[in-house]
Amino acid sequence: MWHQQEIHLPETPRGFHLITNDIARALPCLAECSQGLLHLQLMHTSASLTLNENSDPDVRHDLDAFLRRLVPEGLSYFRHTLEGPDDMPAHVASSLLGTQLCLAIRDGRLALGTWQGIWLGEHREHGGSRRILVTLTGC
Template sequence: MQWQQKEISLKARPRGFHLVTHEIVQQLPELAQFELGLLHLWIQHTSASLSINENADPDVRLDFESFFNRLVPESEPYYRHNDEGPDDLPAHFKSSLLGCELTIPIRQGGLKMGTWQGIYLGEHRNQAGSRQIVATLQGQTKSE
């Protein structure tokens, strides 16, 4: 059984939901060594999220953004935490609702996701920088 861990960086993106599967896999060449296992991803931010959903139709990502903006509106008069602007607290709410981690099966050196599944970065801030992710690989390597 092998364990490997590294930090990867996702480029800065505008607010919205972004398909980042390729960007993550590209930064994990170690993935190819694993015959069977798990990839755990943990985003190190409280105003962004990770989730798995539709990887083909970009309208799904636009609909996600519209839905979450209606669910968690900005500038509500009862919000106390707004030190960094009207998107500050809503970004934290969205991050908590969607989550900061994913666990994905590995098989034969790749991610074993469904045909229409992809990894989303939920960027919930209007002006955000790059996002850092801790990637932990666990499993049986091809040399074992």
């Protein structure tokens, strides 16, 4: 089986947002796949995808706080500033965390660890809606 589609996510505030259920809901064909791989590709350069703790919201807060300190706005050596002070730091954070995930499918579901969830990292104050290209392969 091969399946590909785009998932559209509404605009979210800056920070990290659990999107595991959004992904699963958008892919009813997962139920037909006993084993396979799901590739997620975020179609943007100022946001990211990551797999991390899905239970305690403090983890999402702490990761966002760390990234804001690691890549703050207003660094004097940034040249790419025409789109606002949060744009270049967003590109750096996106490159550090990445824009793709490849996840196992087992028994018609995402094969995630007990406390794992898929997060969208929104690194801009007003990043807009986001698109994820998903490709499922399996049997």
